[in-house]
Amino acid sequence: xxxxxxxxxxxxxxxxxxxxxxxxxxxxxxxxxxxxxxxxxxxxxxxxxxxxxxxxxxxxxxxxxxxxxxxxxxxxxxxxxxxxxxxxxxxxxxxxxxxxxxxxxxxxxxxxxxxxxxxxxxxxxxxxxxxxxxxxxxxxxxxxxxxxxxxxxxxxxxxxxxxxxxxxxxxxxxxxxxxxxxxxxxxxxxxxxxxxxxxxxxxxxxxxxxxxxxxxxxxxxxxxxxxxxxxxxxxxxxxxxxxxxxxxxxxxxxxxxxxxxxxxxxxxxxxxxxxxxxxxxx
Ligand code: SF4
Numbered sequence: 001x002x003x004x005x006x007x008x009x010x011x012x013x014x015x016x017x018x019x020x021x022x023x024x025x026x027x028x029x030x031x032x033x034x035x036x037x038x039x040x041x042x043x044x045x046x047x048x049x050x051x052x053x054x055x056x057x058x059x060x061x062x063x064x065x066x067x068x069x070x071x072x073x074x075x076x077x078x079x080x081x082x083x084x085x086x087x088x089x090x091x092x093x094x095x096x097x098x099x100x101x102x103x104x105x106x107x108x109x110x111x112x113x114x115x116x117x118x119x120x121x122x123x124x125x126x127x128x129x130x131x132x133x134x135x136x137x138x139x140x141x142x143x144x145x146x147x148x149x150x151x152x153x154x155x156x157x158x159x160x161x162x163x164x165x166x167x168x169x170x171x172x173x174x175x176x177x178x179x180x181x182x183x184x185x186x187x188x189x190x191x192x193x194x195x196x197x198x199x200x201x202x203x204x205x206x207x208x209x210x211x212x213x214x215x216x217x218x219x220x221x222x223x224x225x226x227x228x229x230x231x232x233x234x235x236x237x238x239x240x241x242x243x244x245x246x247x248x249x250x251x252x253x254x255x256x257x258x259x260x261x262x263x264x265x266x267x268x269x270x271x272x273x274x275x276x277x278x279x280x281x282x
Pocket of ligand 1: 193
């Protein structure tokens with residue numbers, strides 16, 4: 001019986017994880033993984049889905065696409081507790097504006113855990129034939145965190161899985177990944193993240209608006225739907241745990257009112273460093 005753990009790639013379908021997968025295909029990272037797993041929130045820009053279709057043909061191992069359904073639909077679904085408070089089952093890292101004008105952030109985000117980590121681990125368990133209660137490592141999970149994001153490294157919470165960060169071992173930054181892709185004649189991978197992700201930097205919002213207007217429109221539609229749902233809850237006299245308006249942009253202004261026409265920085269830096277598991281934006 002083969003007791004060696006299998007190697008799988010957590011594929012975010014962005015620059016770092018795509019480079020890692022292609023380096024494995026070239027034999028520059030060993031051993032050859034059993035598979036890559038992409039957890040689909042169903043809310044990525046079209047460029048990411050096109051990229052996945054392309055990447056699938058380049059890799060000698062399969063890409064398993066797994067999903068828990070549409071994150072945006074779940075995030076808009078308001079539920080009510082017995083004592084009349086409304087809540088959503090999954091939460092996105094929105095910016096908040098309280099009635100007295102204080103700006104903040106949602107304190108506890110669950111979207112990555114629910115829609116990225118859980119489906120990937122479920123599939124990895126299946127591929128590794130992990131038994132209930134297994135304590136020995138059966139899966140080595142490659143995570144595409146690069147040297148410039150070293151603070152995102154976190155050990156696996158599962159006893160049967162062990163995290164590995166090949167780009168850190170190779171001391172490769174995101175820029176090094178782009179150079180590696182270029183040197184091998186590959187196109188530049190997209191930046192992967194949900195179209196409405198509040199972790200987007202101003203530069204990324206600007207890029208989306210200019211280069212992927214459909215994705216930007218989807219983000220606007222999501223923010224409008226969110227405001228509508230919350231207004232309905234207020235009309236019904238329901239309160240929620242946040243007592244604040246929710247926004248996608250740090251300025252706490254609806255996205256369609258943020259001026260992205262110049263290169264002016266509105267104070268929103270890339271915030272994927274806050275997403276410690278290294279599942280989004282890589
Ligand atoms: S990309 Fe953003 S919204 Fe989507 S799962 Fe990751 S942190 Fe959540």
